[in-house]
Amino acid sequence: MEVMVPAKLETVVRQAPPHHLTDEEVEVWRAVVDSEPADWFTPANSPMLAQYCRHVVHSHRIASLIERATGDPDLKITAYDRLLKIQERESRCIASLATKMRISQQATTNHRGNKKPSASSKPWEE
Numbered sequence: 001m002e003v004m005v006p007a008k009l010e011t012v013v014r015q016a017p018p019h020h021l022t023d024e025e026v027e028v029w030r031a032v033v034d035s036e037p038a039d040w041f042t043p044a045n046s047p048m049l050a051q052y053c054r055h056v057v058h059s060h061r062i063a064s065l066i067e068r069a070t071g072d073p074d075l076k077i078t079a080y081d082r083l084l085k086i087q088e089r090e091s092r093c094i095a096s097l098a099t100k101m102r103i104s105q106q107a108t109t110n111h112r113g114n115k116k117p118s119a120s121s122k123p124w125e126e
Helices: 023-034 043-070 077-100
Strands: none
Touching: 023 043, 043 077
């Protein structure tokens, strides 16, 4: 009878947020990092992920300004239009960075909308 000895499991530490991020940006960072496999992000990805977090927080702030502005009768249409353009720019940046880091739905689904199979091997399959 052969006894199977389990292979040593490797512990992968999740990428920690940089110290220069604000509390709001750290919340976004942790939500993104925690939603992916532990080894998905590396130190090389940190600047791009940090920028993604900044854009998400800025997008939330712009959305709040737009919401407040919709009820302001003194707001000029040019100011409102400018807020909408800023929001669109933030959305484009977020989408671009998410796609490049492969954290968007487009990057994780096939042409039918089904989840792509994970490329990582399981310890018991080695």
